[in-house]
Amino acid sequence: MDASVSVYSCGKLPGATPEEVFQSIEAEAGELGFPYCSHWLRMPLPITRPYTLLFSNYPTEWQSRYKEKGYLQVDPSIMHGMRSSEPVVWSDALFAKTPQLWAEAQAHGLVNVWSQSRRDPEGTFSFLVLARPSGAIDATELAEAEWRMQRLVDASHTSMKARCKVPELMRPDVGLSDREIDVLRWTADGKTASEIADILFISERTVNFHINRIVCKLGACNKINAAVRAAMLGLVW
Numbered sequence: 001m002d003a004s005v006s007v008y009s010c011g012k013l014p015g016a017t018p019e020e021v022f023q024s025i026e027a028e029a030g031e032l033g034f035p036y037c038s039h040w041l042r043m044p045l046p047i048t049r050p051y052t053l054l055f056s057n058y059p060t061e062w063q064s065r066y067k068e069k070g071y072l073q074v075d076p077s078i079m080h081g082m083r084s085s086e087p088v089v090w091s092d093a094l095f096a097k098t099p100q101l102w103a104e105a106q107a108h109g110l111v112n113v114w115s116q117s118r119r120d121p122e123g124t125f126s127f128l129v130l131a132r133p134s135g136a137i138d139a140t141e142l143a144e145a146e147w148r149m150q151r152l153v154d155a156s157h158t159s160m161k162a163r164c165k166v167p168e169l170m171r172p173d174v175g176l177s178d179r180e181i182d183v184l185r186w187t188a189d190g191k192t193a194s195e196i197a198d199i200l201f202i203s204e205r206t207v208n209f210h211i212n213r214i215v216c217k218l219g220a221c222n223k224i225n226a227a228v229r230a231a232m233l234g235l236v237w
C-alpha cells in the first residue's frame with residue numbers, strides 16, 4: 001500500500017492490513033503534533049474473551065511494564081472511554097486512584113495525552129490515544145484541532161474494523177425472522193417459553209421451535225447465551 005494513503009481511505013482498500021491502517025493513524029497523529037499513539041479495537045464477542053486488536057508505538061519498555069503490572073484492568077482512561085464517548089485530556093484528577101500508573105506513563109513520555117472512544121451500534125468498541133512528552137494540551141489547541149482529532153477517532157474505528165477478519169457469527173445479519181426477534185426480546189427479559197407463548201398468542205411448542213432455530217443461527221449453546229449474543233450484536237432493541 002502507498003504510504004501516502006490516509007487513514008480516511010486506507011480502510012476501504014482491499015489490500016490494506018490492520019498494520020498498515022495503524023501506520024496511517026500514526027502518520028495523522030504525528031501531523032497533529034503527537035508522536036505517540038495507540039489504537040485498541042474490541043469486538044463484542046466472544047463475551048469472555050472478545051476478539052481484540054491493539055496497536056501502539058509507545059516505548060517498548062512502557063508497553064512491557066503496562067502488561068506486566070496488569071494496568072489494563074485499572075486504567076481509568078479506558079474506564080472513562082467505556083462509559084463515555086466524550087474526549088478527555090489525561091490529568092492528576094483522572095488518575096487519582098492510580099497515581100503509580102500515571103507517574104510511570106509520564107516517565108515513559110506519555111505526559112500530555114488526549115483520548116477518546118467509539119462504540120458503534122453493532123457493539124464494536126475502539127479507543128484512540130494521542131500522546132507527547134512535552135507541550136501542554138491547552139484550550140486554544142483543543143479549539144483549533146479537536147475536530148481533527150475526533151475525525152481521526154471515527155476514521156480509525158471504521159478503517160480498523162473494516163480490515164478485521166470478523167467471524168460470521170459476529171456479524172449482525174444472521175437471518176433472524178421478525179418472529180424470532182420477538183421471541184428473543186422476551187427471552188432476554190427473562191420470560192419462560194410458556195409466558196412468551198401467552199404474550200405472542202402462539203403455542204409453547206412453537207416458541208421452543210423458534211428458540212432452537214435462534215440458538216442454531218447464533219451459534220449459541222443455549223437460549224440465555226443466544227439472548228446475550230443478540231443483545232451484544234444489536235439484534236434486539
